[in-house]
Structures are given as structure tokens and as C-alpha cells.
Amino acid sequence: MDLGQQFEGQGYVVLNKIFEKNEIDQITHIVDRIYGQWREENHHALVEQQLINMHSLTHPKYFADHSHERLQFFNLMASAKLTEALECMSGREIYFHNTQLFFNPYQNGKQPYWHRDLQYSPIDDAVQAAEQHNMLSLHARIPLVAEKGVELIPKSHIRWDTALERNVRFELNGHQNHESLPDSVLIELEPGDVLIFSAQMIHRGNYALNPVRKALDLCLGSPHPLVSGFLDAAGLPSDQELEQIDNHQWYTLAKCVSANTVANTIG
Numbered sequence: 001m002d003l004g005q006q007f008e009g010q011g012y013v014v015l016n017k018i019f020e021k022n023e024i025d026q027i028t029h030i031v032d033r034i035y036g037q038w039r040e041e042n043h044h045a046l047v048e049q050q051l052i053n054m055h056s057l058t059h060p061k062y063f064a065d066h067s068h069e070r071l072q073f074f075n076l077m078a079s080a081k082l083t084e085a086l087e088c089m090s091g092r093e094i095y096f097h098n099t100q101l102f103f104n105p106y107q108n109g110k111q112p113y114w115h116r117d118l119q120y121s122p123i124d125d126a127v128q129a130a131e132q133h134n135m136l137s138l139h140a141r142i143p144l145v146a147e148k149g150v151e152l153i154p155k156s157h158i159r160w161d162t163a164l165e166r167n168v169r170f171e172l173n174g175h176q177n178h179e180s181l182p183d184s185v186l187i188e189l190e191p192g193d194v195l196i197f198s199a200q201m202i203h204r205g206n207y208a209l210n211p212v213r214k215a216l217d218l219c220l221g222s223p224h225p226l227v228s229g230f231l232d233a234a235g236l237p238s239d240q241e242l243e244q245i246d247n248h249q250w251y252t253l254a255k256c257v258s259a260n261t262v263a264n265t266i267g
């Protein structure tokens with residue numbers, strides 16, 4: 001089965017050994033510095049709200065004294081192997097939407113919760129369900145330490161919820177969003193591997209089996225009006241940086257999406 005068939009059938013694919021050790025080391029070096037800055041600035045929320053992720057790691061505020069690292073980071077993420085695999089898997093032009101870093105909540109004081117990513121957006125669940133087949137929103141997870149860190153419900157990217165899944169996701173009728181759900185798979189990854197999964201399939205993290213987690217997720221996809229408005233141009237390369245990125249297609253398309261969104265807002 002090829003990558004496209006695997007993804008269409010299951011909603012995810014695991015690409016083994018896509019990154020070399022030295023690439024993971026370079027990504028880790030940059031991510032650790034950003035994560036350290038973010039933790040200092042967000043210590044209170046990290047503890048009080050039991051945060052499990054941060055986002056927008058490419059924002060210029062993380063590169064004030066390290067401008068060369070921003071270009072290096074864009075180049076590392078859009079590696080030739082990964083951009084080619086994504087193109088081969090989706091058969092579509094892919095744009096770069098954002099980045100997130102996933103880690104365990106402070107002192108593991110929170111349970112992982114099942115969700116579809118747009119569940120926390122203002123977009124109504126019925127609209128999400130109706131548009132599901134027209135959307136391609138992806139996470140490309142680059143684990144920086146080995147993890148059994150994410151649990152997925154295969155095929156939930158091509159259908160909407162069963163009654164139980166709905167009750168659990170929205171904590172209805174006495175259910176809680178951390179209850180076990182049938183047919184889930186827990187994905188095991190080593191540094192160098194990449195997990196690509198649909199952001200709109202039902203998924204949750206796993207904290208208990210992982211003493212430490214540090215997974216860089218690239219949020220990628222095919223442009224769609226429901227999500228294009230969430231793209232923050234501040235996280236994209238400048239025109240000058242773009243010229244120095246080897247595989248710049250994700251970023252070039254992102255800049256077009258951003259420019260069109262602004263033009264439509266003004267128009």
C-alpha cells in the first residue's frame with residue numbers, strides 16, 4: 001500500500017527514519033532555546049492551567065538575538081524527504097500553517113482528552129462535519145525524544161462521531177473526555193520518525209507512559225477558507241529568508257494564502 005492509500009484509509013501514516021540524527025540534534029537545539037524562553041514567560045499559566053503545548057515557534061520574538069537560527073529552522077523543518085513524502089501522500093500542494101510543541105502537563109496533573117482540533121475553534125461542530133471531506137489539515141509530528149505519545153482513532157478522519165465518541169469528546173450525559181474509546185491505536189515513535197495524521201481525526205496525547213515528552217508538530221495542510229483565517233503571517237519567513245530556503249514550497253503557498261486572506265478581509 002502506498003502512502004496515499006494508507007493515509008486515505010487510516011487517517012495517519014508513520015514515516016520511519018525520515019530525519020538524520022544530526023538534523024534532530026539541530027532542531028532540538030533550536031526548540032530547547034525557544035521552549036526555555038516560553039517557559040520563563042509562561043510559568044504561571046504552565047502550572048495553573050496545566051498547559052500541554054505551546055505554538056508559533058517560528059515567531060520573530062523567539063529569534064531576537066538568533067536571527068540566523070530562524071532560517072536554519074525553516075530549512076530543517078521543510079526537509080526534502082519530508083516535503084516529498086507529504087506531496088506523494090496527499091497529491092496536493094501543501095502549505096505551512098504553524099508549529100506546536102507538545103509536552104506533559106506540570107506534574108502530570110491532568111488527563112489526556114479526546115478531541116478533533118477544530119473543536120476548540122468558534123466553528124460549529126456541524127459545519128466541521130459537513131466540510132470534513134473538503135479539508136486536509138495535518139500534523140507532522142517530529143518527536144525529539146522517543147514517545148508513545150499520541151493515540152488515534154483510525155478512520156475517524158472520514159466519518160463523524162459515534163454516539164459514544166460524541167458523548168466523550170463533549171463530556172455529555174455523564175461522560176468524561178479522558179475515558180477510553182474503542183479501536184484506538186497508540187503510536188510509538190523514535191527520534192527521526194515522523195507521524196503524519198489528520199488534525200480532524202479523533203485523537204489525544206498520552207502522558208502516563210512517557211516520563212518526558214517533547215514533540216514538535218508542524219501544522220500543515222491544503223488551503224481551506226475555514227482555517228486560512230487562522231494563519232498568522234508573523235510565523236512565516238520574510239521574503240529575504242524565503243529566497244534562502246531550499247524547499248520553500250510550503251512557505252511560498254502559505255504566504256499566498258496569507259496575502260489572499262488579507263486581501264479578502266480588506267475587500
Ligand SMILES: O=C(O)CCC(=O)C(=O)O
Nearest residue numbers: 052102139149150204205
Ligand atoms: O500530544 C498531545 O498531547 C496531543 C496531541 C494533539 O492533540 C495534537 O497534536 O493536536
